[in-house]
Amino acid sequence: MNCLTAKQLKISISGKTICQQFDLQLNAGEVWGILGGNGAGKTTLLHTLAGFRAADQGEIRLFDQAIAQLKPRTRAQQMGFLLQDDQAQFPATVLETVLQGRHPHLGFWQWESPEDYLLAEQALLKVGLADYAHRPIEQLSGGERQRLKIATLLVQQPKVWLLDEPANHLDLHHQIELLSLLTAQIKVVQGCLLMSLHDLNLAQRFCDKLILLYPDQPPEQGCVADLLVEEKLSQLYQHPIRCLETDAGRVFIAG
Numbered sequence: 001m002n003c004l005t006a007k008q009l010k011i012s013i014s015g016k017t018i019c020q021q022f023d024l025q026l027n028a029g030e031v032w033g034i035l036g037g038n039g040a041g042k043t044t045l046l047h048t049l050a051g052f053r054a055a056d057q058g059e060i061r062l063f064d065q066a067i068a069q070l071k072p073r074t075r076a077q078q079m080g081f082l083l084q085d086d087q088a089q090f091p092a093t094v095l096e097t098v099l100q101g102r103h104p105h106l107g108f109w110q111w112e113s114p115e116d117y118l119l120a121e122q123a124l125l126k127v128g129l130a131d132y133a134h135r136p137i138e139q140l141s142g143g144e145r146q147r148l149k150i151a152t153l154l155v156q157q158p159k160v161w162l163l164d165e166p167a168n169h170l171d172l173h174h175q176i177e178l179l180s181l182l183t184a185q186i187k188v189v190q191g192c193l194l195m196s197l198h199d200l201n202l203a204q205r206f207c208d209k210l211i212l213l214y215p216d217q218p219p220e221q222g223c224v225a226d227l228l229v230e231e232k233l234s235q236l237y238q239h240p241i242r243c244l245e246t247d248a249g250r251v252f253i254a255g
């Protein structure tokens with residue numbers, strides 16, 4: 001099943017073309033990564049696919065409905081977005097914040113039900129924040145805030161997940177723990193996930209497919225095995241990248 005499709009997309013920002021005549025199809029059960037250097041356009045591409053900004057040309061469809069025509073509430077029932085920088089937040093506790101993930105599913109005057117609270121508590125448990133439920137969010141560390149944002153998306157229960165640098169602020173244990181949780185969830189609910197990443201080893205471990213946003217040539221997309229190779233990665237980052245075969249699988253290091 002197609003979850004998110006883009007046809008003949010042209011995206012530019014500040015006079016720079018990120019992509020043109022770009023087609024994309026995210027299918028049920030797929031985990032995609034976007035790789036590219038700073039300023040390559042990863043965030044811009046994600047924001048455009050989410051319908052937060054208009055493309056210069058082309059069409060984006062979420063479950064076969066034009067995203068530009070979807071009401072924000074309908075879109076939020078189907079698509080969750082993890083913003084990279086999300087500083088401006090109202091004073092609230094961790095539990096109040098995670099419950100906001102239920103809002104697209106509640107009626108205008110409807111309060112959260114006991115089931116909503118249960119979902120929120122389960123999500124906090126999954127991200128290791130159960131003991132922080134009544135803490136004001138301004139007292140959380142960077143990594144704890146990131147885990148709270150992921151918990152909020154878990155209770156939102158979207159089918160399509162767009163994540164801008166989900167590994168930001170997370171220690172190695174939480175990177176693996178949370179990306180394992182999210183990618184397993186995608187397979188179970190037959191949704192799809194597209195995330196920007198700076199860590200090639202996380203891309204290798206968690207992604208099925210990739211989009212490479214080069215600085216000097218059109219984007220490329222395909223399977224991880226075809227794209228995570230020294231020559232393409234060195235071109236992508238304009239820096240020599242080496243791929244090493246180890247007991248733990250392939251690892252990538254900057255030369």
Ligand SMILES: Nc1ncnc2c1ncn2[C@@H]1O[C@H](COP(=O)(O)OP(=O)(O)OP(=O)(O)O)[C@@H](O)[C@H]1O
Nearest residue numbers: 013014016036037038039040041042043044045196
């Ligand atoms: N609001 C904006 N107005 C004008 N130009 C912008 C704006 N946001 C980003 N840009 C520019 O658009 C280009 C793409 O930025 P974008 O944030 O999409 O890159 P990125 O690949 O996500 O980068 P990073 O890895 O540094 O987060 C950059 O050259 C950036 O300077």
